[in-house]
Amino acid sequence: MSSENDTKRRAFEDDPRITAYALDELEGAERAEVEALLDEEPAAREFVAELREFSGVLSGALEAEYASGDAPLLSPAARAAIHSRADASGAVGASRPWWRRGRLIAASLVGLAGFGLAGTWWAQTQVADGFLVARLETAAPAARPMEQVPMRKSLTLSSPDGSIEYDLPALVQMEHADKALAPGEEVDLEEVEVSLVTNDPELRLRFMERARGLVDQTAGEPVLGDREVRMLDEYADELGVEFHLQPRSSGEGYDTILENDFLGVQRNPISTFSVDVDTAGYSNVRRFLRDGTLPPADAVRIEELVNYFPYDYALPKGEHPFAVDVEVGAAPWAPRHRLLRIGLRSSPLGTADRKPSNLVFLLDVSGSMDQPDKLPLVKQSLRMLVEEMDARDRVSIVVYAGAAGVVLEPTAGDYDLAILAALERLDAGGSTNGGEGIQRAYALARENFLEEGNNRVVLATDGDFNVGLTGEGELEDLIASEASSGVFLTVLGFGTGNLQDNRMEALADKGNGHYAYIDSLNEARKVLVGEVGASLETVAKDVKIQLEFNPDRVLAYRLIGYENRLLAAQDFADDTKDAGEIGAGHRVTALYEIVPAGESLAVPGWSAEFAAQQARTSSEGNAAVTPLSGLGELRLRYKQPQGTESRLLTQPLDDSLASFAELSDDTRFAAAVAGYGMLLRGSKYAGTARWRDVIDWAAGALGGDPGGYRTEFHGLAIEAQRLSAQRAERVKDR
Amino acid sequence: MNTREAATDLPPGETGGDWIHEALALYERPLLFYAARFCHDRERARDVVQETFLRLCRQRREAVEERLREWLFTVCRNCALDVARKEGRVNALTEEQERRRGSEPDSATRDVDVRDSVDHVLERMKALPDNQREALQLKFQHGLSYKEIARVTETSIGTVSWLIHAGLASLRERMVRSGQLGTGREARGLEA
Numbered sequence: 001m002s003s004e005n006d007t008k009r010r011a012f013e014d015d016p017r018i019t020a021y022a023l024d025e026l027e028g029a030e031r032a033e034v035e036a037l038l039d040e041e042p043a044a045r046e047f048v049a050e051l052r053e054f055s056g057v058l059s060g061a062l063e064a065e066y067a068s069g070d071a072p073l074l075s076p077a078a079r080a081a082i083h084s085r086a087d088a089s090g091a092v093g094a095s096r097p098w099w100r101r102g103r104l105i106a107a108s109l110v111g112l113a114g115f116g117l118a119g120t121w122w123a124q125t126q127v128a129d130g131f132l133v134a135r136l137e138t139a140a141p142a143a144r145p146m147e148q149v150p151m152r153k154s155l156t157l158s159s160p161d162g163s164i165e166y167d168l169p170a171l172v173q174m175e176h177a178d179k180a181l182a183p184g185e186e187v188d189l190e191e192v193e194v195s196l197v198t199n200d201p202e203l204r205l206r207f208m209e210r211a212r213g214l215v216d217q218t219a220g221e222p223v224l225g226d227r228e229v230r231m232l233d234e235y236a237d238e239l240g241v242e243f244h245l246q247p248r249s250s251g252e253g254y255d256t257i258l259e260n261d262f263l264g265v266q267r268n269p270i271s272t273f274s275v276d277v278d279t280a281g282y283s284n285v286r287r288f289l290r291d292g293t294l295p296p297a298d299a300v301r302i303e304e305l306v307n308y309f310p311y312d313y314a315l316p317k318g319e320h321p322f323a324v325d326v327e328v329g330a331a332p333w334a335p336r337h338r339l340l341r342i343g344l345r346s347s348p349l350g351t352a353d354r355k356p357s358n359l360v361f362l363l364d365v366s367g368s369m370d371q372p373d374k375l376p377l378v379k380q381s382l383r384m385l386v387e388e389m390d391a392r393d394r395v396s397i398v399v400y401a402g403a404a405g406v407v408l409e410p411t412a413g414d415y416d417l418a419i420l421a422a423l424e425r426l427d428a429g430g431s432t433n434g435g436e437g438i439q440r441a442y443a444l445a446r447e448n449f450l451e452e453g454n455n456r457v458v459l460a461t462d463g464d465f466n467v468g469l470t471g472e473g474e475l476e477d478l479i480a481s482e483a484s485s486g487v488f489l490t491v492l493g494f495g496t497g498n499l500q501d502n503r504m505e506a507l508a509d510k511g512n513g514h515y516a517y518i519d520s521l522n523e524a525r526k527v528l529v530g531e532v533g534a535s536l537e538t539v540a541k542d543v544k545i546q547l548e549f550n551p552d553r554v555l556a557y558r559l560i561g562y563e564n565r566l567l568a569a570q571d572f573a574d575d576t577k578d579a580g581e582i583g584a585g586h587r588v589t590a591l592y593e594i595v596p597a598g599e600s601l602a603v604p605g606w607s608a609e610f611a612a613q614q615a616r617t618s619s620e621g622n623a624a625v626t627p628l629s630g631l632g633e634l635r636l637r638y639k640q641p642q643g644t645e646s647r648l649l650t651q652p653l654d655d656s657l658a659s660f661a662e663l664s665d666d667t668r669f670a671a672a673v674a675g676y677g678m679l680l681r682g683s684k685y686a687g688t689a690r691w692r693d694v695i696d697w698a699a700g701a702l703g704g705d706p707g708g709y710r711t712e713f714h715g716l717a718i719e720a721q722r723l724s725a726q727r728a729e730r731v732k733d734r
Numbered sequence: 735m736n737t738r739e740a741a742t743d744l745p746p747g748e749t750g751g752d753w754i755h756e757a758l759a760l761y762e763r764p765l766l767f768y769a770a771r772f773c774h775d776r777e778r779a780r781d782v783v784q785e786t787f788l789r790l791c792r793q794r795r796e797a798v799e800e801r802l803r804e805w806l807f808t809v810c811r812n813c814a815l816d817v818a819r820k821e822g823r824v825n826a827l828t829e830e831q832e833r834r835r836g837s838e839p840d841s842a843t844r845d846v847d848v849r850d851s852v853d854h855v856l857e858r859m860k861a862l863p864d865n866q867r868e869a870l871q872l873k874f875q876h877g878l879s880y881k882e883i884a885r886v887t888e889t890s891i892g893t894v895s896w897l898i899h900a901g902l903a904s905l906r907e908r909m910v911r912s913g914q915l916g917t918g919r920e921a922r923g924l925e926a
Contacts (some may be wrong), residue, residue, distance in 0.1 A: 013898075013903070014903075016895045016898075016899035016900075017895070018899075019895070019899035019902060019903075020880065020895050020898075020899070021897060023873070023880075023898070025879065025880045025895070027893070054902065054905075054906055055902065057855065057873050058855055058870070058902070058905065059874045059875075060858060061854075061855035062855075062856075062871065062874050062875035063875065065856060065875075066763075066764075066767060066875055073762060073763065073766065074762060074766070074780055074783060074784055075780065078780065078784040079758070079762075080789060081784070081788070082754070082758060082784065082787045082791065083755060083758075084817065085752075085788055085791040086751030086754035086755060086758075086790075086791050087751040352799050367863075367865070367866075367893075367896060367897065367900060368893050368896050369890065370896075371899075464888070722897065
């Protein structure tokens with residue numbers, strides 16, 4: 001398609017949005033953007049006119065073909081069969097929808113345990129337990145099995161009068177499995193997505209009822225318009241809940257995140273979660289801001305933002321591969337609350353100590369990768385990584401783009417030229433079929449398995465996983481079983497508009513690796529080169545953190561982020577339960593907001609009834625086996641990279657009387673990043689934090705700023721402030 | 735797990751099957767066109783389209799009516815793929831080989847001196863990779879929107895946008911190059 005030897009192509013000629021605009025396929029913000037571009041460049045406008053003219057020619061030709069075509073019609077017998085079947089089915093009962101056919105408001109849904117679903121079934125549009133669900137249909141029987149979507153908890157919805165029950169897994173599956181959805185379902189609004197952040201089913205129900213009422217009142221097509229949105233905004237204020245409104249992002253997939261609430265220590269003295277060192281969330285959010293838009297709330301995984309930065313925690317000294325560093329001080333957005341910052345740091349490996357690596361690059365070279373921020377960036381990134389490798393390492397390259405191909409047989413890491421030449425030759429084109437490629441990649445990895453080494457498949461893609469031969473569940477199983485036999489998976493995301501963020505994270509998770517989003521050469525350098533030990537070398541796996549709080553000192557706590565890493569208390573000691581990995585040189589940070597005993601709990605979502613429950617159970621509370629002192633106890637379990645039994649570390653958690661200003665740079669900076677995350681999500685827990693504050697906290701905690709990342713963050717916070725103000729203006733003007 | 739609320743709300747005198755007869759009248763030909771390109775075989779195409787409508791008979795009207803066209807194209811496509819797979823005629827590898835062949839620059843294009851612009855376009859389209867051609871067809875021959883095409887072909891809107899963009903650009907370029915299409919740009923000559 002693009003040939004550099006002819007005329008010099010002007011940028012807009014290679015922009016698919018221009019084509020989409022010419023064909024009247026763009027709407028809303030995108031359309032406005034393109035129009036602005038056209039205003040600036042008359043040549044682009046001419047080009048649009050040419051495109052339209054050409055598409056007219058094309059339509060004309062195709063229509064002429066159709067009109068004159070001699071496609072044989074169905075045989076009379078076939079037609080008769082259809083007609084008689086149609087008449088026979090005429091008596092199928094029609095169900096009364098509870099809601100006039102309208103558009104779905106995407107409610108924040110609780111995540112669920114994954115399982116697959118196939119066959120014929122349907123659901124009605126209704127409001128149940130506060131979840132607004134659209135009519136969902138499949139072809140009968142299902143043309144293909146429903147693809148599985150990783151989910152977390154389960155819930156059964158019943159209609160207000162109890163006459164109909166739905167398993168939420170099925171509904172959520174339809175909601176998120178964008179590729180497996182069959183026609184007939186209604187999932188998204190034309191202009192906006194509305195999501196509500198609350199755990200309280202009562203509030204959700206009332207909000208959704210109001211939303212339904214508003215939509216019903218509109219004449220003609222039921223759409224949530226500006227006026228309705230403003231009314232919903234007011235209503236949400238009345239209820240004391242936060243709701244988001246954002247333009248629908250096309251083509252990208254994010255799991256809904258339901259923020260962690262405050263939990264009372266009487267009923268929930270123990271908090272357990274798996275560590276996470278993915279950083280994709282940060283670079284992905286950065287990409288949105290740089291493109292001039294605020295990110296969708298679900299793309300903001302706070303723990304990934306906080307974990308993006310190198311903190312200067314103490315290095316490990318003893319028998320364990322990492323050290324624990326804890327600090328407590330006042331929470332800047334809620335001065336009567338405490339902020340508990342937990343840090344882990346593993347020792348960086350010197351290059352001499354680095355274990356040899358057996359890497360198989362599995363690269364998406366489908367047509368959609370043919371953009372400057374995709375395949376070319378992949379090549380440059382991998383080039384940088386390869387330059388860090390030496391004779392002990394093995395590198396191979398497998399591509400997937402319809403056919404699986406081995407582009408480079410396993411080659412020693414110091415044969416730079418051979419490897420780089422193979423990378424150079426890669427070209428994008430064709431459609432995607434990830435299944436075969438992955439199998440080939442794992443086979444190569446196993447064939448060249450290094451016993452004491454780091455064996456890994458590194459997948460680089462923009463999100464196309466058309467795994468024609470394998471369903472997503474099978475893919476995950478493959479990845480998980482390979483991981484358990486020592487071949488891990490790292491996922492690198494590139495590009496925009498197609499990013500299957502949730503899926504990539506899930507796959508990296510299953511593969512005992514991590515997921516990073518590469519939006520620039522700098523990021524590539526940071527992830528692949530700077531952290532090459534960390535990216536590739538696991539020093540501890542299945543790392544789990546558990547805190548038990550002392551009810552005498554703590555009333556309630558909230559884990560900031562890690563929503564999709566939560567574990568049940570009993571999972572902590574259960575070695576069959578997987579958790580995250582820590583690589584060499586990694587740092588992991590987790591933040592808790594703590595409400596000290598004696599404080600009254602004035603946090604949103606904490607209704608009077610719940611508080612009463614807390615008081616009631618205080619006398620029968622779960623007593624810790626050994627009485628806790630201070631704030632409580634921190635426990636950590638991990639396994640050695642090839643080990644099967646976990647080892648335990650414990651450490652008491654003491655409070656200090658430190659004010660926010662007295663905390664270390666690292667903690668204050670982490671707090672700024674958490675604040676940034678909460679504001680971007682529109683979190684109701686952001687307390688008194690405003691953008692101005694986040695910017696100030698960051699500015700005051702730049703410290704030595706190795707790598708310049710904190711300064712960059714400061715700039716991003718300013719940008720986010722500007723974009724938020726803009727959006728607030730727009731809403732007001734409606 | 736799911737319970738149905740059974741109620742028959744049909745007004746007397748109307749058979750529930752009328753809408754299917756109408757659908758058949760409207761979509762028989764377009765689907766046959768679409769399926770024929772997929773199956774490369776007319777008989778199979780007819781089977782596929784018949785199966786599509788038989789499945790339609792099993793649907794509840796309100797369930798499908800609003801998105802009828804999209805539903806029909808999706809199911810038709812799925813059936814065609816199922817048939818092809820069952821017969822082992824196409825596996826992922828051969829599909830890709832066909833595509834590769836299709837995307838090689840001029841090997842598939844005959845250099846016949848065709849005058850008629852309709853034929854020009856159709857000729858050039860044959861040289862496009864399958865997925866680009868399918869997207870262009872669905873858009874320009876069957877009038878589906880990007881969103882519908884994405885659902886029918888089970889890809890994302892971004893991919894569809896790219897496919898159509900690339901397909902159009904490819905067609906235009908070839909036709910400009912072979913002088914079959916004059917453009918303002920060409921008139922201005924090579925431009926910086």
